[in-house]
Amino acid sequence: MPAGFEVAIIIVGFGHSDDIVKCLNAIATQRRCPKFEVFICENGGPAAFDALVQTLTEKGAPCEGGVEPLEPASSEFVRACRLRLAVGQATVAIGEARDNFGYAGGINAWLRPLLAEPDWTAVWILNPDTWPEPDALAELVAYAGKRGKGMVGSRLMIPGRSDVASSRGLKWNKLSARLTGVDIFAPVSPEDVERRMDSPTGPSMYVTRNCIERIGLMDESFFLYWEEVDWAVRAKAACGVGYAHKSVVPHVMGTTTGSAGGRGKRSAFSVYLSHRNQLHFVRRHHPRWFLWTLFVTFVRSGEYLAVGSTRNFAAALRGLIAGLRGEKGRPQMAPTRAP
Structure with a gap:
């Protein structure tokens, strides 16, 4: 050092x-x-x-x-x-x-x-x-x-x-x-x-x-x-x-994580993790609001369907299920090497 x-x-x-x-x-x-x-x-x-x-x-x-x-x-x-x-x-x-x-x-x-x-x-x-x-x-x-x-x-x-x-x-x-x-x-x-x-x-x-x-x-x-x-x-x-x-x-927003752009353009990986980790955050810091957050976020995930992105709708649901199960750490879909 x-x-x-x-x-x-x-x-x-x-x-x-x-x-x-x-x-x-x-x-x-x-x-x-x-x-x-x-x-x-x-x-x-x-x-x-x-x-x-x-x-x-x-x-x-x-x-x-x-x-x-x-x-x-x-x-x-x-x-x-x-x-x-x-x-x-x-x-x-x-x-x-x-x-x-x-x-x-x-x-x-x-x-x-x-x-x-x-x-x-x-x-x-x-x-x-x-x-x-x-x-x-x-x-x-x-x-x-x-x-x-x-x-x-x-x-x-x-x-x-x-x-x-x-x-x-x-x-x-x-x-x-x-x-x-x-x-x-x-x-x-x-x-x-x-x-x-x-x-x-x-x-x-x-x-x-x-x-x-x-x-x-x-x-x-x-x-x-x-x-x-x-x-x-x-x-x-x-x-x-x-x-x-x-x-x-x-700051050029979202270019390093695939979260830039409208709902339909976001990467499925970023959608999945943001939904999973939101539940992780709320469970830790606002546990009384966990079920409410799960419900509201599930309803809001329908906005992906509204813009024609069935891929990101599915990713949001997978993320919510993973968060509900308490899954943490690097998901299997995470890349191990840069493209």
Whole structure:
């Protein structure tokens, strides 16, 4: 592990080398912020790992100076290497996961060895398809310190748009059994956001070390979807969650998970897991509302039929049955290698 950094930036990839190039280019522009280092978990297998390293080091890419082989930080990595950003000179450690750990597992694969290291104070978790603006990290650090919040989210924006925010945070509505974005597509000025949010929006989450040590790691039983909301609900009770309006992070929604687009265009895998894990979340945090959530979500799954997607209707039903049975972890349909 490199020494002397204050913030660890963690990214989980699954064959998204082009997205990660753009993300690292944006990270390299961060200013007025503490020293940081970047840690990437490549979940997509050896070919995806090799492609990522090659893409990051070719001419015009964000890294320079060659590839330094590393001893894997834990048994969860098959191999690892270290690169260096051409701008700012922060290091970029890349680990090839021994399997597809999912989102929470990929985050934890780096958090576990990091927690054995001294001095760093926080992690900034970013999706590969985010392009943080230059002051994004500095504003997160300042807000967390000033407001005493253990977990802080950014203002997510649609790339190329400055007039509306795509989301400020997430809120679970018990009655409608729906997780919604706070002020989704609203004008950019903030109004009483923290009172109305349960969780920062997952693509940009800043979490202090103190908070992680109090609430523990992400729950890997979700595999993908809802793990960040579960983590944030725990943080809200123990450390407080916040929203840093001046931390601006453009995000291309859903490109890394297959959840973008209308109902008929979503991948069956994302539909299945989002329905399964919603029941997992509600059973844990709102058990009295479990049967109501099951009923409402079953009725709402008919919306897939309304747009002609029998595939996603079937995936939703399979997800609900799996959630009702209490199934957790990586489903059998999950890919083990990136395409």
